[in-house]
Amino acid sequence: MFLVLCGLQKFQDAMSRVDVMSDYLMQTLFETIVPIYDFHCGLLKELDQRLAVWSVEQLNLKSAYFKSFMLIYQNVNCSMDL
Numbered sequence: 001m002f003l004v005l006c007g008l009q010k011f012q013d014a015m016s017r018v019d020v021m022s023d024y025l026m027q028t029l030f031e032t033i034v035p036i037y038d039f040h041c042g043l044l045k046e047l048d049q050r051l052a053v054w055s056v057e058q059l060n061l062k063s064a065y066f067k068s069f070m071l072i073y074q075n076v077n078c079s080m081d082l
Contacts, residue, residue, distance in 0.1 A: 008033060
């Protein structure tokens, strides 16, 4: 999380130098991003815990919905590691 917040701070600094938007709008935008990021991290942890509890018998591995969900989940999980 620290790396993401550092990257966010660098982005905010770069945006303030370019003067693309007002200071108020930029402050509002960046104050909103951190809680959203925290929420998504908590949601991913909870999903991870729930998936670990489910047994393989309970999951229908042939289901197209499950395969789609797992693909999205793996991609989001990988992106969080970047």
